[in-house]
Amino acid sequence: MHTRKLTSLAAIAVLAFSACTPAPSAAPTGAGSTTPPAGTPGPTTAAGPNAELTAAMAGEYDGTTIDILAQWIDAEGTAFDDSLDAFRDATGINVVYSGITNYETVLGVRVDGDLAPDIAQIAQPGRMRTFQANGNLVDLDTVLDGAAVRANYGEGFIADSSVDGKLYGLYYSQNFKSIVWYPNAAFEDAGYAAPTTWAELQALVDTIKADGNGAPWCTSIEHGDVTGWVATDWLEDVLLRAAPVETYDQWAAHEVPFTDPAVVTALDTVGEMWFTEGNTYGGAERIAGTWVGDSQTPMFDDPPKCWLHKQAAWIPDFWPEGTVAGVDSSFFYFPGIDPAYGNPVLGAADQFVMFNDRPEVRALMQWFSTPDSVKSRVETGGFLAASNAVPAEWYTLYPMSGLAEIGRNATIARSDASDAMSPERQAVFHAALLKWVQAEGANTEEILQEIEDNWPE
Numbered sequence: 001m002h003t004r005k006l007t008s009l010a011a012i013a014v015l016a017f018s019a020c021t022p023a024p025s026a027a028p029t030g031a032g033s034t035t036p037p038a039g040t041p042g043p044t045t046a047a048g049p050n051a052e053l054t055a056a057m058a059g060e061y062d063g064t065t066i067d068i069l070a071q072w073i074d075a076e077g078t079a080f081d082d083s084l085d086a087f088r089d090a091t092g093i094n095v096v097y098s099g100i101t102n103y104e105t106v107l108g109v110r111v112d113g114d115l116a117p118d119i120a121q122i123a124q125p126g127r128m129r130t131f132q133a134n135g136n137l138v139d140l141d142t143v144l145d146g147a148a149v150r151a152n153y154g155e156g157f158i159a160d161s162s163v164d165g166k167l168y169g170l171y172y173s174q175n176f177k178s179i180v181w182y183p184n185a186a187f188e189d190a191g192y193a194a195p196t197t198w199a200e201l202q203a204l205v206d207t208i209k210a211d212g213n214g215a216p217w218c219t220s221i222e223h224g225d226v227t228g229w230v231a232t233d234w235l236e237d238v239l240l241r242a243a244p245v246e247t248y249d250q251w252a253a254h255e256v257p258f259t260d261p262a263v264v265t266a267l268d269t270v271g272e273m274w275f276t277e278g279n280t281y282g283g284a285e286r287i288a289g290t291w292v293g294d295s296q297t298p299m300f301d302d303p304p305k306c307w308l309h310k311q312a313a314w315i316p317d318f319w320p321e322g323t324v325a326g327v328d329s330s331f332f333y334f335p336g337i338d339p340a341y342g343n344p345v346l347g348a349a350d351q352f353v354m355f356n357d358r359p360e361v362r363a364l365m366q367w368f369s370t371p372d373s374v375k376s377r378v379e380t381g382g383f384l385a386a387s388n389a390v391p392a393e394w395y396t397l398y399p400m401s402g403l404a405e406i407g408r409n410a411t412i413a414r415s416d417a418s419d420a421m422s423p424e425r426q427a428v429f430h431a432a433l434l435k436w437v438q439a440e441g442a443n444t445e446e447i448l449q450e451i452e453d454n455w456p457e
Helices: 051-057 074-083 085-091 103-112 125-133 146-152 155-160 184-189 198-210 229-242 245-252 261-275 283-289 359-368 400-409 423-438 444-453
Strands: 065-070 094-099 119-122 170-176 179-183 215-217 306-310 329-333 344-354 412-415
Touching (some): 051 085, 051 359, 065 103, 074 085, 074 094, 085 094, 119 125, 119 359, 125 344, 155 170, 155 344, 155 412, 170 359, 170 400, 184 329, 198 215, 198 306, 229 245, 229 261, 229 344, 229 412, 229 423, 245 412, 261 423, 261 444, 283 423, 329 400, 344 359, 423 444
Parallel strands (some): 065 094, 065 119, 215 306, 344 412
Antiparallel strands (some): 119 344, 170 344, 179 329
16 A cells, blocks of 8 residues: 555555664675675676666666566556656666555565565665565665765655665655645734744644634544544654654654653643644544544635644645645644754655666666656656755645655654554554543543553564
8 A cells, every 4th residue: 555645535554664673784685686796786887976877878788677566556656657767768778667555465475585676665664674684685885876865865764774874775755744734815814824833833723712713723533443543643743843753763663662751741742732622623522523534624614613734745635625735725844842853754755675786776776866767756746755856946836845845854754653553553542542532631641551551462
């Protein structure tokens, strides 16, 4: 299942998360690799950084074949496959892309059977580290211009694609949830301004209530069998802002329990935002009982019944007919809480890893490190590159233009921890937070202890 929620709220994405502590380093032999061995450049007449890409563009690998495996299917799979045409046409290399639904299983079977693809998409940094620990991956510092990659990607992406200081992944795309939507015209008419700090956000909430303009927040969590995931998103976003990122990573790996004081404080902070009298439209009853796709609908009433809706960039697909993102609505970055923890973003991201070390495979990985590899996708308006080397002016369409700016300013990037949990663990987490909502947040410590007591092994 794809990591971005773009098509249907019925398909909750399984977002990966970078929880795993880096595994001990192992020599990357490259499962299924052919000579030259991993870490050994193939013969080429070119030299210097990205030498194989230079040789490929000169036609030296014309007629060779590269195998790529990923979980992107349907329209997104087609878009990715089409984007490879620029490389195919320039080099004569036959790049064969396979997008499959049971991706994790198939990739694992192929790697275990010494039939690993040349390049694979990985949504889970922990999964990358498992392959690396097993000696399956090529050290990309022997393939890419490591200094350029480290300069072009945010600190979080470098951390999540590295083991013991060496690159084993190259990030390709990203999406995040750390944004808050609001109704443009009404917002401006009321004289409100998008907050840039947590104190300003709290002041805006208080001002909306004091003005008698309805409730500040539009929030709901009902979604059938996965009711509660919106609450987990809020908890994770606040935890990233109120505690060190190491705490988030350890909690998501369940090395830190749900009862840890930082987790308790984060959920209490969400509760204060949601359950303070008048803060959320419809109160706890609506939060628990309204489908997430209708959560923000009252924001578009005249006048708005609520004003602020924290949700990812896919949510305009579920707005009332006739409303247009960027025209009827805009968003601002969900502000940081403690300046010591920077400007974190929560969401999802995909990286490429390299299993087989051949010159033509090196050339394609090097191409993926350049803005040209994503140019056609950025121009569609529905793609956000992980690389900061992609020119800002390429993002001409909303909302990606705004998201790209937020991404550039992010100091920490983490994927949604709860979405990477097993279905059994998600069920425990979701059910407990539903009970917490129904109690209007009055039982935070009890609920977190209940999660801990019922946590599946």
